[in-house]
Structure formats: structure tokens, C-alpha cells
Amino acid sequence: MNKYALIDSDAIVRSLCVWDGVTEWNPPPGVEHVIQLQPGEVCGPGFTYRPFATPRWRPPEEES
DSSP states (O other), X not given: OEEEEEEOTTSBEEEEEEXXXXXXXXXXXXXXEXXXXXXXXXXXXXXXXXXXXXXXXXXXXXXX
């Protein structure tokens, strides 16, 4: 089983899920991309997905 980020059209992670990558499954409405996390990657709801940056996940900004 692998961990995946469910990303909306604004490149924001809506949630994470565990999926075997084989079993038929459809992401929930509003999810545009399902991206597999690499071991050790830090990611969670509210993070921004940046596919060409390092790291590719930016945490949400803290409210002041």
C-alpha cells in the first residue's frame, strides 16, 4: 500500500489516502490529481503541490 495526495485544481492537497494502486477506485469530486508520495516526503491537507520544485510540497502558511 502506498500513500497518495489528493489535489484540487488550485494545486492544494485536500487529503491523503492509502491505495494499492491496482484496485478500482475513483477519487472524490473536486480532486484533479492523485500523486503518490515518496518515502519520507512530508505532505498533508492544505499543502501546495509544486511538481517542478524541491521540495514539491509546500506547507500551508501559518496565520498570524
